[in-house]
Amino acid sequence: MNRYEGRRVLITGAGSGIGRATVHRILAEGGRVVAADVSAEGLKATAERAAADGVADRLTTAVLDISDEAAVIAGVASAVGTLGGLDVLVNAAGILRSEHTHKTTLDFWNTLLATNLTGTFLMIREALPALLEGEKPVIVNFSSTSASFAHPYMAAYAASKGGIQSMTHAIAGEYGKQGLRAVCVAPGSIASGMTTGRGPGLPEDADMSLFTKLMPAIGEGFAGPETVAGVIAMLASDDGAFVTGTELRIDGGTHM
Numbered sequence: 001m002n003r004y005e006g007r008r009v010l011i012t013g014a015g016s017g018i019g020r021a022t023v024h025r026i027l028a029e030g031g032r033v034v035a036a037d038v039s040a041e042g043l044k045a046t047a048e049r050a051a052a053d054g055v056a057d058r059l060t061t062a063v064l065d066i067s068d069e070a071a072v073i074a075g076v077a078s079a080v081g082t083l084g085g086l087d088v089l090v091n092a093a094g095i096l097r098s099e100h101t102h103k104t105t106l107d108f109w110n111t112l113l114a115t116n117l118t119g120t121f122l123m124i125r126e127a128l129p130a131l132l133e134g135e136k137p138v139i140v141n142f143s144s145t146s147a148s149f150a151h152p153y154m155a156a157y158a159a160s161k162g163g164i165q166s167m168t169h170a171i172a173g174e175y176g177k178q179g180l181r182a183v184c185v186a187p188g189s190i191a192s193g194m195t196t197g198r199g200p201g202l203p204e205d206a207d208m209s210l211f212t213k214l215m216p217a218i219g220e221g222f223a224g225p226e227t228v229a230g231v232i233a234m235l236a237s238d239d240g241a242f243v244t245g246t247e248l249r250i251d252g253g254t255h256m
């Protein structure tokens, strides 16, 4: 499939997990990609894989902290310049931290919201003018199963993801007549840096019996990030042409 030939794509969180898998999927389908992440080390590994696949000529990497307004303004402008416009924005960058809600400091709360919710907003605000001039423009945002189902110790994370979901609906309504689609993926039970590497960092005294829905109904446990990347590639292509203002849960049926 070459659904992305001629398509210009900016992906955040591209130095690990689902963001990185999406970079490789879009490159494999012929797209040109700017891969952004706060981790230079992560981006190096993403670029090495693209080189091994023989598609590095269509990839540019950029170190970018999505919670830093000035950096986002400069980073998006630079990405649009590199690509000569923009057709797709994939906002995969995010952090997961856990804490008892009654012990959650304002700093902890603000850090989660500043990265996940405000960072996603800043990327969208800066990318919108170029997207509205682009070809069949699409924004793919990252919600989470925690936005709709109870995930203990994750009030701040869940709030950030619920906010992203609501924001996506508003944007889909606001710009739909101009040809822009905005959708959310809501992953769950996906093996990535967040879930298996650094992990969610649950409180030491976490009551694990509260996690009643942990494992997928299908397969052999957590799935790889490429399972989400394939859905994103569908949603942001013509195959997803009638999908907007909604979210798609991708969790192997963990939450049914």
Ligand SMILES: NC(=O)c1ccc[n+]([C@@H]2O[C@H](COP(=O)([O-])OP(=O)(O)OC[C@H]3O[C@@H](n4cnc5c(N)ncnc54)[C@H](O)[C@@H]3O)[C@@H](O)[C@H]2O)c1
Pocket (backbone or CB within 6 Å): 012, 013, 014, 015, 016, 017, 018, 019, 036, 037, 038, 039, 042, 064, 065, 066, 067, 091, 092, 093, 094, 095, 096, 115, 119, 142, 143, 144, 145, 186, 187, 188, 189, 190, 191, 192, 193, 194, 195, 225
């Ligand atoms: N893995 C899951 O089961 C799951 C479930 C629900 C939602 N998600 C969402 O999927 C998205 C991708 O996460 P993942 O699972 O691949 O985890 P991951 O930790 O492997 O990847 C997240 C990436 O975001 C980057 N990042 C963090 N803060 C950043 C910042 N300020 N600026 C730029 N980049 C930043 C990290 O460096 C990392 O490369 C996240 O938004 C996450 O919340 C994942």
